[in-house]
Amino acid sequence: MSKRSWLKSVLPALLLTTSAFAAGSADVKVGTGIEKYEVTGASDSFTVAPNTRIYAATKITDVEPGTVTVVWSKDGKEVSKTELKVPRASYRTHAYRTFRAGDTGAWTARLVGADGSELGSASFQVQVQ
Numbered sequence: 001m002s003k004r005s006w007l008k009s010v011l012p013a014l015l016l017t018t019s020a021f022a023a024g025s026a027d028v029k030v031g032t033g034i035e036k037y038e039v040t041g042a043s044d045s046f047t048v049a050p051n052t053r054i055y056a057a058t059k060i061t062d063v064e065p066g067t068v069t070v071v072w073s074k075d076g077k078e079v080s081k082t083e084l085k086v087p088r089a090s091y092r093t094h095a096y097r098t099f100r101a102g103d104t105g106a107w108t109a110r111l112v113g114a115d116g117s118e119l120g121s122a123s124f125q126v127q128v129q
Helices: 003-023
Strands: 025-031 033-035 038-040 045-048 052-061 066-074 077-086 091-099 105-112 118-128
Touching: 025 038, 025 105, 033 052, 038 052, 045 052, 052 066, 052 105, 052 118, 066 091, 077 091
Parallel strands: 025 118, 045 118
Antiparallel strands: 025 052, 033 038, 052 091, 066 077, 066 105, 105 118
């Protein structure tokens, strides 16, 4: 097999592997705390006092080192963003948002890669008392 024909047969597989690596994915969970890189108090519905933190814990895989962003949305509208550093392809990290009076509603924490693609998300309800 010549070098040229070998390259023609291997190149498509390498490109597919590179594309899959660049895309990445993340498991996103929300809860009331973080212990040993894991979320605690995980739920899809929270009843909290004002000034309570809710955490978005992520387990990111197959991303290029750089940054990702947690986009916090309430009732479908973006409210805030938290940028996080990702030093290696597989990484666990977290962000939090402090919920105050007026934050009752349907929330989503979306993890977005540097290229703007969604890597994962978690939807949850919040009732602030």
